[in-house]
Amino acid sequence: MTDDTIRRVLDAHGKLRVPASGLDADADLYAAGMSSHASVNVMLALEDAFEVEFPDELLTKQTFCTIAAISAAIGTLAAVPA
Amino acid sequence: MMHETWFGEDSGAPSLGFLHVPDGGARGGVVICPPLGYEQVLGYRGMRLLSQELEAAGVASLRFDYRGEGDAAGDTAQPGALPGWLASIEDAVGFLRASGIEHVVLAGLAAGGLLAAEAARRLGSAGAPVDGVVLWDTPLGGRRFLRKQRSLFDLTVGEPATDPERITLLSLTLHPRAAEDLEALELAPLPVPTLALVRREEAGAPAHERLAAGLPEGSSFVPIDGQAEWLEAASALAVLPVPAIRTIVSWVDALLPADPAPVRPRLRTEAVVAEAPDGTPIVERLRRVGEQELFVIETARADVDPDDAATGVVVLQPGAAEHRVGPGRFQVIAARELAAQGLRAVRFDRRVTGDSTPVRVGEPNLIFAEEWTEDLDAVVPELTRGAPTAHVGLCSGAWVAARIADRHPPRLTILLSPTYFKLRGLPAGGYSELAALDQAGRIPFRDLKARIRGLAPGWAWRIGARLQLFHDPETLLGRASAPGGTLALMLTPEDSENFAHHRGPQAIARLRKRGADLRVTPYPFGDHSLFGAQVRAAMLRDVLALTAELLPSGVREPSRIPS
Structure with a gap:
């Protein structure tokens, strides 16, 4: 469920060159076309979707470089209603 | 015609401005309040295009730098940065009015819209209201704006903070007190005609729907496209949002009186x-x-x-x-x-x-x-x-x-x-x-x-x-x-x-x-x-x-x- 929501957010805000549904969980999102600006929009949309707030220590490129990394980061945060 | 000029010396800090004046006088004037941070860089030529198109419609405009930004005097990283930025907007309005322009509209791009809205409220309270306000891709509040800017800096530059008195963002350095002031700003309906241009993908959000519902008579709420391609691109790839610019010109054109008045600016080089x-x-x-x-x-x-x-x-x-x-x-x-x-x-x-x-x-x-x-x-x-x-x-x-x-x-x-x-x-x-x-x-x-x-x-x-x-x-x-x-x-x-x-x-x-x-x-x-x-x-x-x-x-x- 979490991965599906992440992929939906990536399709809406990630500016990827391919649909997120076609990407492996370990695929490099930056190599797939996500810019720094897009990653911030993804982060903000994820915060809205999961009702969480990424702490400063998670605001790194590594946190948003793959679907698996995003999922792991969200898993460490509080409520995950989606 | 475009004139470059200093203004605002009397209130303590000169700002650099670019005044566009139509031949034969102006029906009114628009003070264009720029964004803060890197959006100011990306948005710059688009704001100039807006000035050019307003001039063609018989409307003067003034583009300028906030105190401590661009070529203006001062340093943004001060506790009193926000009052200084608002004073710059009031100086710009004062400059247009002193030049003979009676009808003034504030147009704020991105975070500049938050500042324009606040300045409009203050000018109204001081008995010198503006004729209208344009909120152009303006964030709903300062907190969200700063969170986005901080995240962007962390994800692109990632330099650890070394000075507790300075918050470094992309092309903006803030004192923590100024950041608090900025975070406290929230977008709310104004008592003057307002044009709200909102990204199409955000226009249906409950907060934007509340904003649209609260706008006074003579206002418009218009979903727009192309902002990300302009303000979130690499500077070499930014694409000017021509339809949004023409929407603003049409709205201002309809708002202002038809007859031009002479413009006599006091230019300072x-x-x-x-x-x-x-x-x-x-x-x-x-x-x-x-x-x-x-x-x-x-x-x-x-x-x-x-x-x-x-x-x-x-x-x-x-x-x-x-x-x-x-x-x-x-x-x-x-x-x-x-x-x-x-x-x-x-x-x-x-x-x-x-x-x-x-x-x-x-x-x-x-x-x-x-x-x-x-x-x-x-x-x-x-x-x-x-x-x-x-x-x-x-x-x-x-x-x-x-x-x-x-x-x-x-x-x-x-x-x-x-x-x-x-x-x-x-x-x-x-x-x-x-x-x-x-x-x-x-x-x-x-x-x-x-x-x-x-x-x-x-x-x-x-x-x-x-x-x-x-x-x-x-x-x-x-x-x-x-x-x-x-x-x-x-x-x-x-x-x-x-x-x-x-x-x-x-x-x-x-x-x-x-x-x-x-x-x-x-x-x-x-x-x-x-x-x-x-x-x-x-x-x-x-x-x-x-x-x-x-x-x-x-x-x-x-x-x-x-x-």
Whole structure:
């Protein structure tokens, strides 16, 4: 469920060159076309979707470089209603 | 017609403004409140296009810098930054009204909309309400804006904070108190007609629906497209949002009265923008130079003769297709510091940047193009007037500075974050095409060229470089390091890596053997564009040290402005 929501957010805000549904969980999102600006929009949309707030220590490129990394980061945060 | 002018001296800090006035008078005027941070850089030419289109519709406009930003006097990283920005807007409104423009609209882009809304409320409370407000892609509140900016800085630059009194963002440095003030701003309906332009994908959000429902009579809520392609792109790839600009012009056109009134502005081309430590005023003069009428700002202490050919002159150039805001503010700060040293400093907008040439929709940018060397070639004699000269350029500005050095041999050339080492420039728009291919992962022959570069023996590599197949630091830097001159390179880690990739260190060694005075400073920290405060401060310190060593000052006791 979490991965599906992440992929939906990536399709809406990630500016990827391919649909997120076609990407492996370990695929490099930056190599797939996500810019720094897009990653911030993804982060903000994820915060809205999961009702969480990424702490400063998670605001790194590594946190948003793959679907698996995003999922792991969200898993460490509080409520995950989606 | 466009006029550049200082204004706002009476309230304590002059701002630089660009006033657009239609022939035959104006039906009203629009104060265009720019965004904060890097959106101000990306949005700049679009705001100028808005001014041009308003002028064609018979409406005057004033574009300006907030206190402490762009070319305005002051430093943004102060506790009272927010009241200062609001005072700048009130000064701009006062300037239009003093010029004979009775009907005034505030148009704020991105975070500038939050400031425009707050200024409109204050002006209304003070009995001087504006006629309308345009909220153009404005965030719903300061907290969300700052969170986005902080995240963007962390994800792109990632420099750890070293000063608890300064919050560094992309092209914006805030005091924590000012950040608190900004976070407290929230967008709410205003009591004057309002045009709210909202990104289509955000227009259905409950908070935007509440905003739309609360707008007074005469207002419009319009979903728009193209903001991300303009304000979230690399500067070389930003696309102007022409439909949104025309929506604003139509709305303002319908709001203002039909009959024009005469406009009589009090234009000021000279202002005191700072003080040297001994109290001597530092003065900036606005000029137009050369066939292209390039926009120039000259900076000097009031006691330095601007025509004295014995006083050193420093010509500053920004990176990318940028000008005097954002990372380009490095030039503004450097110019005032250099003036305190007793030198003259000049900064100017190259074609298709800033305020030199009008905006034409679809115009190609000229990053690494020959046109910018022609610009510098044309203005150097008039700007330097035979004085000992230094050229200081960042990235694309560094390439132009290096290219010009054999035509106008300077005493000193300083290349900040140089990346492009070919003699031959790119065609107009060529850099954007490469950037687009790079973004799409489709640069032709990149891997093949990298393999050849890595394997080729030195002699073969040098032949390839001379043929411009590869970057060629030896030829470019050799031309820029003529006898009697000094060439300095200041390199961030990624620039050092790129320089080594192009066999720059070997080129330096060969040029030194031939007697060139070459100084290379690699920094163990920092980002290429100088968004990071630490690298910006370090490069400024080193630039000032070199100019103090190698250029003659016009005063006996040069000094630094206390930071």
